[in-house]
Amino acid sequence: MVFAISFLAGTGQSQAQIPAPWNEALTSLAEKIVADATPASSLSVSSQNMSSLDQTTTNRIFAELIWEVSRRRGWEAQQQESTTGGPSYLLSKNLSQQLPADANVKVTFSEGADGYVWVAEISRGESQQIEMVSVSKQDTAGMSGGKPWLSLRRNVLWAQSQPLLDFAEEKLTDHPTGMITVLEPNRLATGNLNGGVLTISGTSPLTDIPVARDLRGRLQLSPNGQVTAYIAGSMCIAEPKNASFTCVHEPGKDWPFADGLEAVYVANRNYFAGLLSVPAEPSAAGRPFYSAAILNSGSKGPLILAELEGKSRLYDAANGPPSTFNGWGDDIAFIATSCDSSEHVLVTGVGDWTQPDRIQLYEISRGTATADGEPVEFSGPILALWSSDDAMSARIVSRNLHTGLYEASTVSVSCSN
Amino acid sequence: MEIAAVLNSLEPAAASLNVDQAEAQEQVDSLLYDQRGSDGKFIGPAGSGAFRVSEWEPGKRLVLAANEDYSGGRAFIDSIDIRMGHSAADRLLALELDKADLAEIEPDKARDAAEHGIRLSVSRPDELIALVFFPGRSATQDARTCEAISRSIDRSSIVSFILQRQGEPAGALLPQWSSGTAFLFSTAPDPITAKEISHQISTTTKIVVGYDLADTLEKAMAERIAVDAREAGVALAVEPVTPAERKSGKLDAELVRLRMISSSPRESLVRFVSTLEPLTGLDPSPVPGGASADQLYEIERNILSSYRVVPLVWVPEVYGLSARVRNWTMPPVGGPWPFADVWLEQQQQ
Numbered sequence: 162m163v164f165a166i167s168f169l170a171g172t173g174q175s176q177a178q179i180p181a182p183w184n185e186a187l188t189s190l191a192e193k194i195v196a197d198a199t200p201a202s203s204l205s206v207s208s209q210n211m212s213s214l215d216q217t218t219t220n221r222i223f224a225e226l227i228w229e230v231s232r233r234r235g236w237e238a239q240q241q242e243s244t245t246g247g248p249s250y251l252l253s254k255n256l257s258q259q260l261p262a263d264a265n266v267k268v269t270f271s272e273g274a275d276g277y278v279w280v281a282e283i284s285r286g287e288s289q290q291i292e293m294v295s296v297s298k299q300d301t302a303g304m305s306g307g308k309p310w311l312s313l314r315r316n317v318l319w320a321q322s323q324p325l326l327d328f329a330e331e332k333l334t335d336h337p338t339g340m341i342t343v344l345e346p347n348r349l350a351t352g353n354l355n356g357g358v359l360t361i362s363g364t365s366p367l368t369d370i371p372v373a374r375d376l377r378g379r380l381q382l383s384p385n386g387q388v389t390a391y392i393a394g395s396m397c398i399a400e401p402k403n404a405s406f407t408c409v410h411e412p413g414k415d416w417p418f419a420d421g422l423e424a425v426y427v428a429n430r431n432y433f434a435g436l437l438s439v440p441a442e443p444s445a446a447g448r449p450f451y452s453a454a455i456l457n458s459g460s461k462g463p464l465i466l467a468e469l470e471g472k473s474r475l476y477d478a479a480n481g482p483p484s485t486f487n488g489w490g491d492d493i494a495f496i497a498t499s500c501d502s503s504e505h506v507l508v509t510g511v512g513d514w515t516q517p518d519r520i521q522l523y524e525i526s527r528g529t530a531t532a533d534g535e536p537v538e539f540s541g542p543i544l545a546l547w548s549s550d551d552a553m554s555a556r557i558v559s560r561n562l563h564t565g566l567y568e569a570s571t572v573s574v575s576c577s578n
Numbered sequence: 579m580e581i582a583a584v585l586n587s588l589e590p591a592a593a594s595l596n597v598d599q600a601e602a603q604e605q606v607d608s609l610l611y612d613q614r615g616s617d618g619k620f621i622g623p624a625g626s627g628a629f630r631v632s633e634w635e636p637g638k639r640l641v642l643a644a645n646e647d648y649s650g651g652r653a654f655i656d657s658i659d660i661r662m663g664h665s666a667a668d669r670l671l672a673l674e675l676d677k678a679d680l681a682e683i684e685p686d687k688a689r690d691a692a693e694h695g696i697r698l699s700v701s702r703p704d705e706l707i708a709l710v711f712f713p714g715r716s717a718t719q720d721a722r723t724c725e726a727i728s729r730s731i732d733r734s735s736i737v738s739f740i741l742q743r744q745g746e747p748a749g750a751l752l753p754q755w756s757s758g759t760a761f762l763f764s765t766a767p768d769p770i771t772a773k774e775i776s777h778q779i780s781t782t783t784k785i786v787v788g789y790d791l792a793d794t795l796e797k798a799m800a801e802r803i804a805v806d807a808r809e810a811g812v813a814l815a816v817e818p819v820t821p822a823e824r825k826s827g828k829l830d831a832e833l834v835r836l837r838m839i840s841s842s843p844r845e846s847l848v849r850f851v852s853t854l855e856p857l858t859g860l861d862p863s864p865v866p867g868g869a870s871a872d873q874l875y876e877i878e879r880n881i882l883s884s885y886r887v888v889p890l891v892w893v894p895e896v897y898g899l900s901a902r903v904r905n906w907t908m909p910p911v912g913g914p915w916p917f918a919d920v921w922l923e924q925q926q927q
Contacts, residue, residue: 211754273755273758274758274842275758275842275843276758278757278759280759280762292872293871293872
């Protein structure tokens with residue numbers, strides 16, 4: 162599986178993770194690479210690690226280097242298959258033209274007795290140039306050691322034989338009460354969850370729901386207890402303490418996303434026609450997508466769309482043209498952590514409904530993504546992934562290929578130093 | 579209690595390079611002296627260190643006794659009995675028969691020694707074995723001849739079959755762990771290009787490569803190089819020489835050993851350059867103080883681009899230890915033997 166690993170170019174907080182002398186060295190190396198590669202219009206940049214730095218650290222440094230090189234030439238970056246053991250990127254002015262690279266750069270993270278040595282071998286045609294920078298090992302404090310180690314924790318709530326679209330836990334002052342609202346293709350149900358068993362106490366049929374392959378739905382619980390179910394192009398609302406639900410069938414009903422964004426759901430299909438009016442990221446508006454992760458960068462910040470051709474794109478105008486991530490599944494979701502201020506998304510795998518799946522946590526920074534921690538494996542395909550209202554966790558619906566049951570889980574991020 | 583240490587004086591090599599003798603002397607001095615001056619030389623009276631000289635038979639035997647008044651604390655052992663001038667085979671036998679507590683073992687014998695139950699202490703590869711071409715020889719006047727030989731050498735085979743994997747192929751003057759840039763120098767053989775070059779040269783003059791008469795490792799390597807060179811179309815013969823014969827003028831090249839004096843790439847490169855320049859007639863390559871990694875890389879590249887110096891393999895220091903030796907740690911590159919911290923376990927009768 163190809164990880165869409167890209168490297169932290171660093172927000173204000175992320176820069177603390179790469180010591181300043183190392184940033185200076187990276188900047189110097191990037192300038193040398195750009196100078197030696199000129200006038201190449203596209204660049205293939207690969208990496209390998211021969212030092213005692215762990216792969217995650219060198220991946221971060223490489224991401225910063227990619228960002229520095231891309232920024233200087235106004236290039237887009239796209240991950241490509243690697244044969245060097247480390248990540249590899251294609252940099253180009255216009256990736257959509259799919260032109261092959263006319264220069265190659267091999268970056269080696271090496272180490273000698275005096276410190277780390279980062280080497281770039283730049284090949285263009287018959288010529289080859291070698292550039293290198295040296296960094297002291299004494300500046301490693303605050304690099305890997307300063308960053309909390311993140312891990313995903315999955316909690317399976319229950320499993321059922323009927324297909325499941327979404328679920329919502331009722332909470333009282335942030336604590337689950339045990340009451341669950343369940344969204345299924347043909348009904349809404351409420352029940353009590355106890356010991357991994359969901360006991361249904363009330364149901365309401367959903368009628369006139371458009372027939373669609375891969376039906377999708379999402380629940381929202383408002384603080385006053387109102388339940389809103391978005392299912393395909395319909396919306397159903399249940400008022401507090403009302404056992405029945407009122408469904409409003411409105412074709413092309415907009416689904417709400419974070420930060421006040423809305424998207425038009427394409428009737429009879431399983432994707433959205435596009436976000437309506439994205440003031441901070443105009444280029445993201447109107448692009449069809451399966452799922453979206455709105456990053457918590459403050460109001461109207463960057464966002465990632467899992468688009469229809471199998472690629473995810475990060476729209477972050479402050480950091481240049483969109484970044485493309487390959488090898489990500491169709492379901493992505495923003496998730497917040499209490500570990501640090503960095504931004505993370507959850508990403509599913511690229512398998513189909515006959516295969517096991519996984520959720521990988523990625524840290525997003527300055528146009529790049531770095532896999533963070535180990536993925537959580539699932540025994541079957543993940544069918545739905547939604548951020549919780551406070552974004553501190555995510556709801557997951559999956560199907561266990563061994564049992565055939567639909568499983569409702571939550572995933573959160575834990576951190577340790 | 580005595581520790582009997584059998585060490586090779588490296589005399590055959592010392593005569594030609596006049597380096598290893600000094601290095602052995604350096605090791606002994608580090609036991610005899612307590613301090614170094616700012617210039618690195620030992621200062622103070624001999625015997626102010628952890629040991630003092632008890633007996634001395636030049637070239638044969640040196641006995642050091644513990645200095646009771648050493649400021650760093652009296653050594654655990656009472657004395658060190660150093661025997662010199664023994665062959666590698668004799669040193670190994672002494673270990674096997676428990677007649678020695680510590681002995682230097684040739685890297686290519688390390689595997690056999692381990693299979694015979696001898697404890698080994700192995701350093702990082704810190705000694706370079708290189709092929710050096712002498713200036714002013716008609717057979718190697720054309721640098722392309724040297725290049726053809728260099729490209730023909732299968733270093734990996736030397737490491738695998740001759741060194742028994744106790745070492746690594748060398749493409750640079752400094753090892754990867756020291757410079758961090760050795761990977762930029764290829765170690766792969768290129769027999770096709772070697773043949774093309776040798777055809778361009780079209781010389782029938784046989785090149786004579788010398789090796790240390792007493793060094794079985796050098797002999798094996800020289801013979802392997804000759805095979806590789808002949809397959810590339812270069813006539814090459816090998817000849818064992820004594821230290822006195824090394825300067826006889828009948829050699830076109832020889833195998834030399836260059837041991838690092840420090841883990842610092844700059845310090846070791848300075849030493850190597852000072853040794854190689856008079857041997858090869860190369861133009862001086864001053865190594866600036868505080869040289870950066872890329873500066874050191876450029877100096878190496880310039881020297882090696884002449885093909886007058888052909889790195890072959892990096893080999894480690896290997897010591898065999900008797901069962902009773904405790905607390906032995908491999909000294910750092912260029913560092914002193916840690917005899918003051920060694921102690922001997924009482925053997926059960």
